[in-house]
Amino acid sequence: MKSIKVLLVVAFLAIVGIAQAQTLPAVTLKDINGKTVQTDKLSNDGKPFIISFFATWCKPCNRELSAISEVYADWQDETGVKLIAVSIDQAQNINKVKPLVDSNGWEYDVLLDPNSDFKRALGIQMIPYVIIVDGKGNIVYKHNGYTDGAEKELIEKVRELIK
Structure with a gap:
């Protein structure tokens, strides 16, 4: 009985470690x-x-990316953070992405995910959806939705990572 409890604890810790x-x-x-x-x-x-x-x-989504764009240069100077925007527009609308990016002056790396393969692989259901990845490649923060000012929480999370 004791060995079963130990085994369950070890399994639980392994699952928690993998999830984190x-x-x-x-x-x-x-x-x-x-x-x-x-x-x-x-x-x-x-x-x-x-x-x-x-x-x-x-x-x-566009409000969030525009709000970040206003402070992005400051964020980069302070923390070195980079933003990668991933469009989930379907193939027939993919030609609208570059004009939108250019017209808003977004200086992000922009990737195209027309089949939502990347989105699906991450288990994302709704957009806007933001992920923060630490310097070692681990996903450390996820957030769904956007309200005005929510970008301040993003930079705070980034600041915590570079301390």
């Missing part, structure tokens, strides 16, 4: 310039980075 150390899945995407990108290789030279899932038709 989630890393990015391997999905092949293209950026808005047509370059192939492997998602499990995304990095920021050992510094944290943010992945924001959006679509051209998603108003809260």
